[in-house]
Every structure is written in structure tokens, then in C-alpha cells.
Amino acid sequence: MKLSTGDRWDLIDKISKETVTFGAYKHTLKDAIGELTVKPMTGIPVAIAIMYGFWSVFGSFAGFFTDGFFVRLFDAYWLPWLQEIFPGQGGWLYAIMVDAGGIESGEFVLSSNCLESFGVLTSGLFVAVGVVLPAIIIFYLMLALLEDIGYMPRLAVLLDTVLHRVGLHGYAIVPTVLSLGCNVPGVAATRILETKKQRFIMMTLLAIFIPCGAQIGIMQDLMPNLMGWILLYLIIGYFIFGYILNKIVPGKAPEFLIDVPPYRRPLLSNIGKKVGGRVRGFFVVAIPFVLLGCAIVGVLYQLGVIQFLGDALAPVFVGWFGVPKETAGPLIAAFLRKDLAVAQLDAISDLMTPYQMITAVVLVSIYFPCVATFAMMLKEGWKELLGALAVLTVVVFAYGGLIHLIGILLGVA
Amino acid sequence: MKILLMGHPNVGKSVFFNRLTGANVTESNYPGTTVDYTKGWMKIEGEDVEIVDVPGTFSLNPKDRAEEVAVAMLHENKDAKVISVIDASKIERGLYLAMEIIEEGYPLVIALNMRDVAEDKNIVIDAGRLERILGIPVVSTVAIAGEGIKELIYRIKDAKPVNVADIIANAANASNTESAADAGGAA
Amino acid sequence: MAGQSPGGTIYFAVLGIITTAFGLADLLVTASGSEFAYAGILVIPGDIFRGGWGGIIVLFAGLFYLSGIRNFDDIHQFAKVAMGSILIWVVAGCDIFAIILESIPSWNEETGPWFNTLPDFIAAYAPPYAPAVLLLPFSLVVIYYIRKRASEDGGAGIYHERNG
Numbered sequence: 001m002k003l004s005t006g007d008r009w010d011l012i013d014k015i016s017k018e019t020v021t022f023g024a025y026k027h028t029l030k031d032a033i034g035e036l037t038v039k040p041m042t043g044i045p046v047a048i049a050i051m052y053g054f055w056s057v058f059g060s061f062a063g064f065f066t067d068g069f070f071v072r073l074f075d076a077y078w079l080p081w082l083q084e085i086f087p088g089q090g091g092w093l094y095a096i097m098v099d100a101g102g103i104e105s106g107e108f109v110l111s112s113n114c115l116e117s118f119g120v121l122t123s124g125l126f127v128a129v130g131v132v133l134p135a136i137i138i139f140y141l142m143l144a145l146l147e148d149i150g151y152m153p154r155l156a157v158l159l160d161t162v163l164h165r166v167g168l169h170g171y172a173i174v175p176t177v178l179s180l181g182c183n184v185p186g187v188a189a190t191r192i193l194e195t196k197k198q199r200f201i202m203m204t205l206l207a208i209f210i211p212c213g214a215q216i217g218i219m220q221d222l223m224p225n226l227m228g229w230i231l232l233y234l235i236i237g238y239f240i241f242g243y244i245l246n247k248i249v250p251g252k253a254p255e256f257l258i259d260v261p262p263y264r265r266p267l268l269s270n271i272g273k274k275v276g277g278r279v280r281g282f283f284v285v286a287i288p289f290v291l292l293g294c295a296i297v298g299v300l301y302q303l304g305v306i307q308f309l310g311d312a313l314a315p316v317f318v319g320w321f322g323v324p325k326e327t328a329g330p331l332i333a334a335f336l337r338k339d340l341a342v343a344q345l346d347a348i349s350d351l352m353t354p355y356q357m358i359t360a361v362v363l364v365s366i367y368f369p370c371v372a373t374f375a376m377m378l379k380e381g382w383k384e385l386l387g388a389l390a391v392l393t394v395v396v397f398a399y400g401g402l403i404h405l406i407g408i409l410l411g412v413a
Numbered sequence: 414m415k416i417l418l419m420g421h422p423n424v425g426k427s428v429f430f431n432r433l434t435g436a437n438v439t440e441s442n443y444p445g446t447t448v449d450y451t452k453g454w455m456k457i458e459g460e461d462v463e464i465v466d467v468p469g470t471f472s473l474n475p476k477d478r479a480e481e482v483a484v485a486m487l488h489e490n491k492d493a494k495v496i497s498v499i500d501a502s503k504i505e506r507g508l509y510l511a512m513e514i515i516e517e518g519y520p521l522v523i524a525l526n527m528r529d530v531a532e533d534k535n536i537v538i539d540a541g542r543l544e545r546i547l548g549i550p551v552v553s554t555v556a557i558a559g560e561g562i563k564e565l566i567y568r569i570k571d572a573k574p575v576n577v578a579d580i581i582a583n584a585a586n587a588s589n590t591e592s593a594a595d596a597g598g599a600a
Numbered sequence: 601m602a603g604q605s606p607g608g609t610i611y612f613a614v615l616g617i618i619t620t621a622f623g624l625a626d627l628l629v630t631a632s633g634s635e636f637a638y639a640g641i642l643v644i645p646g647d648i649f650r651g652g653w654g655g656i657i658v659l660f661a662g663l664f665y666l667s668g669i670r671n672f673d674d675i676h677q678f679a680k681v682a683m684g685s686i687l688i689w690v691v692a693g694c695d696i697f698a699i700i701l702e703s704i705p706s707w708n709e710e711t712g713p714w715f716n717t718l719p720d721f722i723a724a725y726a727p728p729y730a731p732a733v734l735l736l737p738f739s740l741v742v743i744y745y746i747r748k749r750a751s752e753d754g755g756a757g758i759y760h761e762r763n764g
Contacts, residue, residue, distance in 0.1 A: 001577045002516045011577075012508045014584045019543040020504055023535030029746065030533075032679030033686075045660035046683065049690045052653050056694035060701045068705030069714065076710050150442035174443060191468075191478040192422075192445035199478070259444050261423050262530055267557065270440050277437060 030263055034154070038260070043158040050151065054142050059220060061138040062131075066221050070130035074114040079122050083110050096298035097121050115222075115347045118301070124294035127218065127343045128287045135217020136181075136282055137275065143181050144274045148266035152177060156258050166239050167246025169193065171258055172202055176238075179210040181278070183373040186210065187380065197251030201242060203377060204388040207369040208395055209238040214286065214339040215365065222346040226358050233362045237399050245391065285372060286337065293336030297329055297344070306332065320397070322404035323360045324351045334364045336371055355412040359403050367396050415463045415490055416569065419483065419514065420498035421507060422446075422469030425526045428556040429498060430466035433566070438466055445469065448479040450486050457566055465490075471506070473513045487514065494520045494572050496565070501531035501538060501553065515549075515580070520572035524565055525553040546583045548575040608745055609672045612665050612681050615738055619688070620662030622731035626655025643728035650730065654691050658732055661687035661739075678749070685742040691732035692739075699724060 003011065036042040079099075083089070086098045090108050095101070099117040101110050111117035114126035146152060152174050160170025171192065179186025183206055190202045211219070211234060219227045246253065300306045310317070310328035317325045326348050334341035341364045349357060369377065369392075377385045418426040422444030430438055434453030439446055451466040467486050468479040475481040487495070495514050499507030504525070515521055525531075525540060544551040550568035554561030629636045629644040630651035636644040645651040661684045668680030703724035706713050716724070 003512070003577060008509060008512050011581060011584060012505050012512065014588060015508065015543065015546055015580075016505050018546060018584065018587045019539045021537045023537065025534055027675050028533060029675060029679055029682065029749065032675045033683060035676070036679055036683050042664070042680070042683065045657070045664070045687070048653070049657045049660070049687045052657055053690045053694055056649070057697055060694070060698040064701040064705065068701075068707060072709060072714075147441035147443060147446075152441075152443040171445075174445065188448055189445065191448040194477045259421075259423060261442050261444070262533070264442050264557075273437055274439060277439075
């Protein structure tokens with residue numbers, strides 16, 4: 001026997017009258033603080049403080065390991081040792097695995113640090129283990145804390161009004177914040193959005209505009225002064241194209257209510273399990289991809305493919321985006337790993353002005369989702385993926401050109 | 414035997430799943446942590462039982478893809494038992510979904526989870542009385558702290574399909590005379 | 601309920617004024633671009649992150665205190681005072697975390713020991729301190745009031761323990 005919705009509620013009403021007594025509900029301090037974090041006047045300062053804390057701890061922790069220990073370990077010990085013992089200096093295998101070196105006044109010279117060497121065992125390992133690993137450990141730890149305390153739904157409520165102006169629901173912040181750790185769980189989290197339209201917009205925006213923890217980590221280490229501008233360009237792009245997509249994608253974007261759970265004291269065991277699992281995932285998936293990306297770019301350099309592509313696409317790079325043609329190599333690496341691409345861009349920073357560097361890093365971020373995200377989007381549906389790629393192509397050219405134009409107008413490009 | 418963990422988003426289904434199966438699915442304090450189902454195994458009195466962590470859903474009329482997964486999971490497993498996880502501080506909403514599942518003829522156990530939160534809000538629930546009215550086991554739990562999990566496992570065998578007419582009758586009886594609320598007619 | 605804790609009201613009024621002043625000082629110093637030191641105890645950082653954003657948060661903390669002291673015994677008002685302290689804990693906690701991590705490595709690039717020498721390690725913890733760190737001990741007083749409330753309310757509050 002099935003009841004109608006009304007009858008079902010009547011029955012539940014009756015049952016709850018018999019079994020539940022609601023005592024006088026007295027607000028606890030936890031509730032009152034919970035309310036403060038949701039109301040705009042008090043919630044925005046709290047949100048700023050949380051971001052500040054996140055950023056500060058992230059920077060201190062990553063700097064401690066990377067600049068305090070790993071840079072020296074890799075540059076002063078690991079690189080010279082490998083340069084010494086690896087056979088066939090100047091040969092192609094040596095160039096790919098250890099050091100591509102450089103030519104100075106007609107002579108082959110070895111690189112002085114792990115970023116410039118471009119080798120799988122040097123650059124690749126340094127980027128993966130020396131820079132990105134400490135960054136993502138602390139990033140995931142803080143993200144897990146925010147998740148378990150129960151702050152995320154509150155942030156969603158707080159930002160609901162702002163995000164509604166660009167056609168997104170407040171809850172869009174949850175996939176967005178998750179994407180800052182890694183785009184893959186971010187894309188998966190879009191499933192809680194109600195309509196196809198919302199899901200498509202969200203997925204596309206995440207894949208294009210949200211840099212992952214690995215990329216943020218390497219930017220923080222290599223270009224701390226430029227990172228603010230890079231992130232600003234990405235955030236503005238996220239809102240502009242969110243607004244446009246909401247106007248042109250057919251379908252509905254209905255309201256939905258967010259349940260705000262009470263704050264909870266996070267359990268250490270759960271945090272540990274979560275961070276452990278994600279870091280393990282990094283070792284299993286990301287590190288092989290960084291090394292593979294390094295190898296592929298190395299091979300393509302050796303074969304002259306990258307130089308060829310750079311020359312062939314030079315009009316686009318130089319004319320439209322305003323970046324040197326040498327960015328072709330990092331852009332290919334970006335398909336596999338964005339962190340590696342940023343590291344390779346930094347290695348050729350002599351060729352670029354700061355503004356060109358900002359443009360190049362923004363391009364690396366928006367131009368193509370990394371393989372893992374790509375695979376996740378394919379799982380969500382090939383139609384969505386194709387749509388997202390179409391949007392992406394338009395965005396790369398439109399936004400990349402716009403950034404160049406802004407640079408020209410400001411007189412810095 | 415197969416057991417589905419069902420309930421609203423963010424009531425602690427994944428926590429139950431991890432405690433029951435020793436698995437390691439993500440637990441977080443926001444609705445929509447689980448967007449796909451996860452399967453795991455546990456032993457109950459020597460029998461291998463498959464447990465499924467189902468994404469949260471508000472009702473059996475799915476509103477998003479995660480809810481579609483949940484409802485499809487229920488309908489694909491006609492012979493499964495269901496642990497209906499209910500946030501004790503929002504019991505009425507939880508009972509709505511539980512009633513829907515009962516009406517479809519599934520044997521059900523109710524886990525009144527987050528008793529601690531309900532206590533914070535000064536909500537008192539007479540679980541024994543609820544059990545007598547519904548005719549199915551009702552266990553109060555705090556899954557995060559592991560409280561009540563053992564009893565829940567022990568009571569799974571008592572889950573049986575019940576007739577909605579019996580529940581209606583029990584509810585009417587209960588409001589007439591306190592003492593008349595016995596186990597009700599056998600379904 | 602008003603007037604139950606006149607001591608608390610006065611204490612947090614004073615702390616609120618000082619905190620607000622420190623927050624403003626942070627912002628002014630950051631705007632001037634160079635750091636400011638006073639009497640070997642206080643140093644106000646001049647960089648955009650610690651001075652600018654950190655200063656804004658300290659300023660907010662002061663405003664939270666000041667807006668919470670009126671009718672201090674009301675839970676919603678008291679929550680603002682608690683939030684003021686939490687904001688100071690965030691900024692000061694970050695500063696202290698940074699000091700700890702910076703004190704451990706030697707920061708040598710090529711050769712020499714990996715870790716800091718003991719005297720330098722200890723010296724890293726000597727004053728001067730940033731405003732939030734100086735405010736930290738005074739902000740901890742709020743814990744006393746949280747506990748007092750918790751005992752009066754029979755266990756409800758932020759330090760609520762789950763009972764079996």
C-alpha cells in the first residue's frame with residue numbers, strides 16, 4: 001500500500017507527536033558562532049581569516065620543506081651526483097633523463113639547478129617530490145579540516161548571493177573548493193547539482209579556471225609575487241564565463257536548499273585517513289604522470305618537434321597571446337601535469353617579462369584540463385566533455401587575447 | 414544478503430559504512446560527500462553480507478544525479494534489507510524517506526543517528542515507542558563515536574516488511590491509549 | 601541578564617579598543633611600505649600579506665570585541681567576543697607557526713649544516729613580536745568566560761563533550 005504525500009506527512013506527524021518531545025531549544029555558543037559565520041556582516045571577516053590562515057600555514061609549511069631542505073638536496077647533491085655518474089653526457093638519453101644542458105658560446109654546459117635541467121630524474125623528481133608533495137600534503141590536511149568541521153556548507157550559504165549574480169548556486173563553492181585540491185573530485189562533486197545545465201557549467205568552469213593544489217604549490221614556490229595576479233585573472237575569468245555560460249546554455253538553474261550541519265570537532269583518525277588516501281593517490285597517479293610528462297617533452301625536444309611547433313605557432317603565441325614561442329613546450333607538458341608546465345615556464349623566465357609570465361601561466365591553467373580531469377569528465381558523459389572542450393577553445397582564445405590586450409593598454413605587454 | 418544504507422545527505426551513512434565494513438570511503442561534514450555508491454562486505458553471525466553506501470537522497474523522486482544513483486540502487490535490489498539512517502535532530506524528514514521505502518515493501522531497520530546533536534537541541538525521542546508503532550527495529554546511534562553500531566548489527570535480523578495499514582493503526586492506538594501500543598498485527 | 605559580568609564587559613572593551621588600534625596601525629604601516637618597530641617588543645610587518653590582510657583581520661577582531669560587549673551575557677553577543685578572540689588566534693597562530701618553521705633549517709643553499717644552530721634557534725623566538733602575537737595572551741581570557749558559561753549552562757557550549 002502506498003500513501004499520498006499528504007497522508008504520509010499526516011502519519012509522520014502523528015507518529016512524531018507520540019514519540020518526540022522538543023524541549024526548549026536554547027542556543028549554544030556553537031550555534032551562535034555558526035550563525036556568525038553565515039551572516040554576511042560577520043561571515044565575510046571570518047571567511048577572510050580562514051583564507052588567511054589557510055594561505056599562511058600553506059606557505060610556511062611548503063617553504064619549510066622545499067626551500068629549507070629539498071632545493072638544497074636536489075641542487076647541491078642530487079643533480080651534481082647524477083650529472084657525474086650518469087653515462088653518455090651530451091647524448092639524448094642523458095638529456096632526457098638527467099640534463100638537457102644549454103649551449104653557451106658554442107659549448108655544451110651543464111645546468112646549475114634542477115629546474116633548468118629538464119631531466120626526468122632531476123626536474124621531474126624535484127617538481128613532484130621536492131615542491132608539489134609538501135604543498136599538497138598541507139593543502140589536503142587543511143581542506144580535510146574545513147570539510148570535517150563543517151565550514152563548507154556555511155561558505156556556500158555566505159556566497160550564495162554573490163554567486164547567484166553570475167547564475168551559479170551558492171553550493172557551487174563546494175566543488176570549487178574541492179577542485180583547488182584536485183580537479184578530479186571537484187568534477188565528481190558537481191553531481192549534487194540538480195540540472196544538466198548547472199552541472200555542465202560547473203564542470204566546465206572547474207576544468208578551465210580552477211588551478212589545482214599541485215599547481216598552486218609550485219606557483220607559491222617559484223613565483224610568489226606573480227601568483228596573486230594569476231589567481232585574480234583566473235577568478236575574474238571564472239565569474240565572467242560563468243555569467244556568459246548561464247545566459248547561453250539552455251536549461252534551468254533552479255534554487256536548492258542547503259542543509260547546514262552543526263559544527264563538529266574533527267576526528268584525527270578521519271583526517272589522517274583522508275589525507276593519507278589523497279597523498280597515496282598522488283604517489284600512484286600524479287608522480288608517474290609528472291615523470292612521463294617530463295620524458296615526453298624531453299623526447300619531443302630531442303626530435304625537434306617542440307621547436308617546430310613553436311615556430312609554426314609563433315604567430316599565434318607572439319601575435320595573439322603576446323608570449324614567446326618557447327612556451328610551446330610547457331603547453332604540451334600542461335596536458336599531462338600543470339605543475340610540471342609551470343616549472344618549465346619558470347625555467348625559461350629569462351625570455352619573458354613578468355606580464356608575459358602571468359599570461360603564460362594563465363594560459364597553462366585554462367588551456368586544457370590535465371589527463372586525469374579529462375578522464376573524469378569523460379566518465380560524466382562524452383557530450384558534456386565535447387561541449388566543455390568547445391567552450392574551452394573559445395575561452396583560451398578570447399580570454400588569452402583579452403589578457404594580452406589589457407597588457408597592451410596598461411603598457412606592460 | 415545485501416544491505417543498503419539509505420538516508421538524507423550528511424546524516425552519516427558513510428560513517429556507518431566505514432565502521433561496518435572497515436572500508437575507507439570519504440567522510441565529511443557537508444551534504445553530498447558521497448556521489449556514487451560503494452560496496453563492501455562484513456560478516457554477521459557467520460554470514461557474508463554485502464553493504465552498500467548509497468548517496469544521500471531526500472525522497473524517492475530523485476532531484477539530481479547523486480539521488481538518481483540512490484533510487485536506482487534501491488530499485489535494482491528488490492531483495493535487499495535497508496538501514497535507514499535518520500538524523501535524530503530532523504527526525505520527521507528522515508521518517509518521510511523511511512516511510513517511502515517501507516511502502517515499497519523493503520525490510521527496514523532505523524538508525525537514529527546523531528543522537529548527540531539531538532541532545533544538544535533538547536530533543537528527546539522515545540525510540541522504544543517508535544519501534545512499537547513502526548513495527549521495525551529502531552536503534553539510536555552516534556556513528557562517529559561508534560555508539561550503537563553493535564546493537565544495530567544485532568537488530569538487522571529483526572528487519573521485516575511491514576504493512577502501512579498496521580502502522581496507521583498503531584499510531585491511532587498509541588494516541589488513544591498509551592498502553593495499547595503493543596507490537597501491532599503481524600504483517 | 602545584563603550586568604552579570606561587568607568585569608568581562610570592561611575587559612573586552614579595553615581589549616577591543618587596543619585591538620582595533622593595532623589593526624589600524626597594521627594597515628597604516630603596510631600602506632607606508634616599511635616595517636615599524638617599537639621598544640624591542642613590537643614589530644609591525646610592512647608586507648601586504650601579514651601587515652595588510654593580517655591587519656584587516658586584527659581590525660575585524662577589534663570590531664567583533666567592541667560590538668559584542670554590549671549585553672555581553674547574551675549568547676549571540678558573547679559569540680562575537682569569542683569570534684574576536686578566534687580571529688586573533690588565527691593570525692597569531694599563523695605567525696607563530698611561521699616563526700617555528702623558520703627557526704629550524706639553516707637556510708644554507710650549498711654547504712654547511714642543514715639545521716639552525718642552537719643560539720640562532722632560540723634567538724628566533726625572542727621579541728619583537730607582531731601585534732597579533734602580543735594580543736594573544738590577552739585574548740585567551742575569553743576561554744575563562746566560555747568555561748564559566750559552560751558550567752552555568754550545564755555542559756552546553758563549544759567545549760561540549762558527547763555523553764554516552
